[in-house]
Amino acid sequence: MISLAGRDILHGWGKFVLTGVGLGLLIGVTLSMAGVYRGMIDDAQALLDNSGADLWVVQKDTLGPYAEPSSLNEDTERPIRAMAGVDRAAGVTYLTMQIAHQGKDVRVMVVGAEFAQPGEPGQPPHLIAGRRIVQAHYEAVADVKTGFAIGDQVKVRRNTFRIVGLTSRMVSSGGDPMLFLSLKDAQEAQFEKDSDAIVRQRARTASSPVLNPPGNPAVLEAVNAAQAGSTNVNAVLVTVAAGSDPDAVAAAIRRWQRVTVYTRAQMEEILVDKMIANSARQIGMFLVILAIVSAAIVAFIIYTMTIGKIREIAVLKLIGTRNRTIAGMILQQALGLGLIGFAVGKIAASFWAPFFPKYVLLLPADSVRGFLAVMAICALASLLAIHAALKVDPAEAIGG
Amino acid sequence: MRLALPQSRRALLLVAVLAALLLLLGYVALRTGPLAPVKVTVAEVDERAITPALFGIGTVEARYTHRIGPTAPGRVASLAVDVGDSVEAGQVLAVIDPIDLDERIAAASGSAGRSAALEQAAASQVADASARLALARSEAARSEELFRDGWLTRAALDQRRQALAAAEAGLAAAEANQAAAAQDRGRTGAELAALQEQKANLRLIAPRAGLVVRRLAEPGTTVVAGQAIVEIVDPAELWINARFDQTRAGGITAGLPARIVLRSRIDTPLRGVVLRVEPVADAVTEELLAKVTFDTSDGLPPIGELAEVTVGLPARGRTLAVPNAAVHRVGGEVGAWTLRNGDLEFVTLRLGAEDADGWIQVLDGLARGDQVILHSAQPLTASSRITVVDQLP
Numbered sequence: 041m042i043s044l045a046g047r048d049i050l051h052g053w054g055k056f057v058l059t060g061v062g063l064g065l066l067i068g069v070t071l072s073m074a075g076v077y078r079g080m081i082d083d084a085q086a087l088l089d090n091s092g093a094d095l096w097v098v099q100k101d102t103l104g105p106y107a108e109p110s111s112l113n114e115d116t117e118r119p120i121r122a123m124a125g126v127d128r129a130a131g132v133t134y135l136t137m138q139i140a141h142q143g144k145d146v147r148v149m150v151v152g153a154e155f156a157q158p159g160e161p162g163q164p165p166h167l168i169a170g171r172r173i174v175q176a177h178y179e180a181v182a183d184v185k186t187g188f189a190i191g192d193q194v195k196v197r198r199n200t201f202r203i204v205g206l207t208s209r210m211v212s213s214g215g216d217p218m219l220f221l222s223l224k225d226a227q228e229a230q231f232e233k234d235s236d237a238i239v240r241q242r243a244r245t246a247s248s249p250v251l252n253p254p255g256n257p258a259v260l261e262a263v264n265a266a267q268a269g270s271t272n273v274n275a276v277l278v279t280v281a282a283g284s285d286p287d288a289v290a291a292a293i294r295r296w297q298r299v300t301v302y303t304r305a306q307m308e309e310i311l312v313d314k315m316i317a318n319s320a321r322q323i324g325m326f327l328v329i330l331a332i333v334s335a336a337i338v339a340f341i342i343y344t345m346t347i348g349k350i351r352e353i354a355v356l357k358l359i360g361t362r363n364r365t366i367a368g369m370i371l372q373q374a375l376g377l378g379l380i381g382f383a384v385g386k387i388a389a390s391f392w393a394p395f396f397p398k399y400v401l402l403l404p405a406d407s408v409r410g411f412l413a414v415m416a417i418c419a420l421a422s423l424l425a426i427h428a429a430l431k432v433d434p435a436e437a438i439g440g
Numbered sequence: 441m442r443l444a445l446p447q448s449r450r451a452l453l454l455v456a457v458l459a460a461l462l463l464l465l466g467y468v469a470l471r472t473g474p475l476a477p478v479k480v481t482v483a484e485v486d487e488r489a490i491t492p493a494l495f496g497i498g499t500v501e502a503r504y505t506h507r508i509g510p511t512a513p514g515r516v517a518s519l520a521v522d523v524g525d526s527v528e529a530g531q532v533l534a535v536i537d538p539i540d541l542d543e544r545i546a547a548a549s550g551s552a553g554r555s556a557a558l559e560q561a562a563a564s565q566v567a568d569a570s571a572r573l574a575l576a577r578s579e580a581a582r583s584e585e586l587f588r589d590g591w592l593t594r595a596a597l598d599q600r601r602q603a604l605a606a607a608e609a610g611l612a613a614a615e616a617n618q619a620a621a622a623q624d625r626g627r628t629g630a631e632l633a634a635l636q637e638q639k640a641n642l643r644l645i646a647p648r649a650g651l652v653v654r655r656l657a658e659p660g661t662t663v664v665a666g667q668a669i670v671e672i673v674d675p676a677e678l679w680i681n682a683r684f685d686q687t688r689a690g691g692i693t694a695g696l697p698a699r700i701v702l703r704s705r706i707d708t709p710l711r712g713v714v715l716r717v718e719p720v721a722d723a724v725t726e727e728l729l730a731k732v733t734f735d736t737s738d739g740l741p742p743i744g745e746l747a748e749v750t751v752g753l754p755a756r757g758r759t760l761a762v763p764n765a766a767v768h769r770v771g772g773e774v775g776a777w778t779l780r781n782g783d784l785e786f787v788t789l790r791l792g793a794e795d796a797d798g799w800i801q802v803l804d805g806l807a808r809g810d811q812v813i814l815h816s817a818q819p820l821t822a823s824s825r826i827t828v829v830d831q832l833p
Contacts, residue, residue, distance in 0.1 A: 053454045089819075127772055156687035159769020165819040167765040168832040171798030174764065175495035176685040178748070184833055204798070205765065208817060208833065224685075224725075255664055271724065282772060380458070383465045390468035402473045 045372035048349070059345070060377050063338060064384025070330050071389040071410055075400035077323045082401045084213045084311040088304060091132070092161045093277035094286045096302045097293060105134050105274035106213055106307075107315050112299065114227075114271040120293055125284035130154040131273035132162040133226045136216055141194055146186050148219040149212040150196060152226020152273075161277035164220055170205030176222055181205040183217035196221065197229045213311050215398040223273070231272060241267060331413070338381070338414070339421030342374045346425035353429045354437035367426045371419065378418035382411050477825040481832055482779055483766060483814040485806045487758045493796040494692055494751040498682030498732070500702070500741050502653070502673035508644050509668045510536045516661050516669060517642075523655050527646040533670050536642040536663075545635045552628040559621035566618050569611035576600075576607035644669065651675045653743060675740050679715060682749040683727040688794075691753045692717055698732045701748040702741050710734045714751060756793060760802040766812045767791065767800060768820075775805065777813040777820050784813070784822060 049056050087106065096105070097112070097120060104110020117129040133152035138145050153162030155173040163172070164181055170190045173179045180201040182188040185208075192203045201221065210218040221229065233241070245251045245263050252260040278293070278301075280286045290301040302310065312320070346353075356366060386407055393400040469475065517537035521527055583600035586592040654671035657663055680700060684692060698712040712734035721728050732749050741747075766776045767789070775788040792801030806812065813820065815832050 050448070050450050050454065053450055057454070057457055156685065157769075158764060158767040158774055165768070166816045168815045168817055170765065172764045172767075174794060174796055174798050176688065177495065177497055206833075257664075257667060279772075380461065383461045387461070387464045387468050390472045393472075404469070404473065404475055407469070 045369045045376070048369060049373065049376065056373075056377070057380065059341060060380030061384050063341060063377060063381035065388055066334050066337060067381050067385030067410070067414060068388035068392075069385075070327070070334050071385055071402065071407070072393065072396075072400060073323065073327045073330050074406050074410070075389065075393055075402045076396070076398070077320060077327055078401040078403055078406065079396075079399040080215075080316055080320050080323065081312055083211050083215050083399055084316055085308070086209050086211060086399075087213050088307055088311065090165055090210050091277055092159070092163070092165060092279065094280040094304060095278040095290050095293070096307055097129075097276040097278060097297070098274070098300050098302065100298060100300050102300060103310055103314070105132070107310050110274050111272045112274070112276060114223075114273050116273075116297070116299065117276045119297060120276060120278060123289070123292060123296070125281055125289040125292070127279045127281040128161060129276050129278045130160045130162050131223055131275075132277050133223065133230050133272075133274045134212075135226065135230045136212060136214070137196070137229075139194055139196060139219070141186075141188065141192070144187075146188075147216050148182075148186055149216045150226055150229055151218050151220050152223040152230070153220060155222050161279055164205075164207040164210050164218075166207060167205045168208050170203070172205055173220070173222055174204075177225055178202060179204045179222070181207055181220040183210040183219070184208045185211070185217035186219060188219075194219070196225075198232065198234065199225065199228070201225070209399070211399070213315055227271065227273070230274075335413075335417040335421075338378070338417050339424060342370075342377065342418065342421040343425045343428065345373070345377075346370055346422075346429055350429070350432055351437060354432050354434050357432065357434040358437045363430055366429055370426050370429060371422045374418040374422035374425070375415060378414045382414045385410075477827045478816055478818045478820060479829045479832055480816040480820070480826045481814045481830065482811050482828050483763060485760055485762055485802065485808060485810040485812060487808060488761050488799060489755055489758050490761055490793055490795045490799055490801050491755040492691070492753040492793040494684055494689060494753060495796065496682040496684035496689075496727075496730070496749045496751070498680040498747055498749055500678055500743050500745045500747055501681045502675075502743055503677040503679050504648075504674050505653075506647055506650065506672040507668035508533060508646070508670045508672065509666060510644065510663060511641060512665050514539075514642065514663065516657050516659050516663060518659055519655065519657075519669070521652045521655070521670060523652055525652045527650060527652060527672060529646055529648045531646045532643050533646055533652075533672075534644040536644070538639055538642055541635060541639050541642070545632065545639065548628065548632040548635050552625065552632050555621065555625035555628045559618065559625050562614065562618035562621040565614040566611065569607070569614040573604075573607040573611045576604040580604040646672060648672075648674065651740075673743065675736065678734070678736050678740070678743070680712065680732040680734065680747050680749060682730050682732050682747070683722065683725065684730065684751075686721065686726050686728055689728040692728065692730060692751055696751050696753065698734075698752070699750045700732065700734050701750075703746045703748075704741065712749070750796070753793075756801065759792070760806060760808060761799040762789075762802055762806065762812055763814055764794060764798040764800050766814050777816075778806070779811040779813060779826075779828075784820060784824060784826060786822065 097116065098104035099110040099112055102108045102110045112131075114131050117131050120126055121129045130153065133150075135150045136147070137150055138147050140146075151162065154160040155163065158172065167181070168184060170181070173181060178199060178201050180194065180196075180203050182194075182203050182205075184206045188194060188203045188206070190203055190206060193200050194203065195201075196219070207220075210220075212218065242264055245267070246260060251263045278289070280289050286303050290303050293299065293301045353366060389402055393402055471477075514536040517535045519534045520531075521533050527533065580600045580603070583592055583597050587594065587597040650672040651674070652670055653673050655669070656671070657667070657669045663669060692714065694714050694716050696714045698714055700710040700712045702710065712732045715731040715733045718729040718731070730751075732751075762776060767774060768776065768786075770786050773786075773788045774791065775786050778785050778787050787805050789805035790803040792803045794800045813826075816826075817832055818824075820826070
């Protein structure tokens, strides 16, 4: 038996392929939108994964350090380190700021982490170039998305830092690339004021008779010294010893250190369900509409393709072709179109995904789901066309 | 979808297009996205000399700072020096207003003169009393002889004897008077000297040669006792008070060479030497403190300027080393990913010193010629699929 569908496709194969490509680009857009949605959630997950922590210790009753400001004394980590079930603990600071670099402003999240030992929580887990920070000051590791190169000098607040290493996929939940500094440098960047502010503060202090009593010049010096410098961190990242239950360790820290502690699951909830919930839902809504529109367009294309061949179908009916054969032809063509469309869409989405400014994650499971959806939509759309084709009067082949 | 056999050129073309699509689809499915292999670069473990270095920051400080001020409250009358002046030892730097001190000195010297005059009067009285005593003594001796021979009555002799005793008492009184006058003169003289000393103390003198670095009060200012008016340092004796992170500061000792970069002269590093490591570390910042001396012959840096100090520790001989980018912590163990027969394997390492270029000494765990994963496009796990490339990204 000859394939009616194959014959028909070969008859107008250029049109068929081009229709498939057009359909594919539409599917590609839908897949990309799904990728954007997945990428947003993955950004939040990457932030948690890359911090390497099991528990986040933050200022009491805050959602810090990512969702709310949080400030703890640096030495909070000491008693935590001594608690049962805790493997490592390290202070960390986060500060989103703008850095001028080669005439452009780059928005980065400055992360201060302990660099004395490799693998402390908070450090980037992998590098794609260069080395880790060795000096206690003035060295930095940047995410490759910042556009910085190894050897570049970047100015963060008052000090200039040399980029010694590059990493990748180290982003804040908002997608800003990270810049890693040593903890002390980052504390300085976060808590130290600029020179003008310090000078003004000194003048303000000096003009207060309480802080600068006449006849006792030593008080002013003491007050100025007390105002300068800070040894705070935004959070303490804790890794749990193998075999310990993170929830139990978190409960112990909460109880005895009187701070707020989040486990990985709670942190994920804060980031995914609270911080990016609205923007993710926005994208999700758009994705749903796009999927519906794509489905409608696929259905219309297949329907109009069939209607365009209505005269030929009438002829087929006239020469006594069975309805099953005609229906099979339309279904096969629809599925073929879907296959080409999906392949083109997947390829297109994969190729343009890296050019998005934010991360686009095309999950294989999403692709499989997309494939099944495309096939289902094509089959459904062909039902409509089959219905129209079977209704046609064979007389149309010679008449009207 | 079943295709008719490619009987014509059209069919061939269609099959070609579909095949190309299929190939591309396979490529993007397997080479991009989460299923793609992780790109890595590989380094070979080799021996190299590790020269560990310590990096710290500090500020330029004067070794000796003299804060000069009055010992009693007063008002600054005049200042003889300004910031930047060089002063010699003994030079007058400032004078505190003496207020009534000169008048008090005049009064004291008046009373000292009076005491001297009184002493002189007392001396004259002693001489007078001595003369009276001599006369009384000779009269008494003569009366005794006359009485013995019967020429004089007992009553007259008694009179002479009484006169002698009175003259002796008179001398003793005059001598006591003189001693009192001498004491008084000493007291008033000391009072005068004390006031003069006080006046001298109002002149603030440079204790040693140096450079005036601060002028903290202007004439007319009232200062409290002990408040510094002028600060002097010895410009030949500057050092850097450097701070080193405790976790890396093992091995720092006096005498090690140091490279100093002043913030204002980044291009011209100075050479220095660790003078001493302070026995007391900073408990708040968790840093070791050390004093680093350096040569100030080509210009004096501002005191308080920030300086970066790199102390070179003694070089270790040639030893196995890996770049620190290859070192990871997996499951609580520090180690590196190695490539053995094309398979990824995490090897636990014992690490030693690290140098400023990021090479870490490997004490145990790797052998020469082993291949370790240096950079990777993603964090690795034991089940990661990898492709080795020359360079990332």
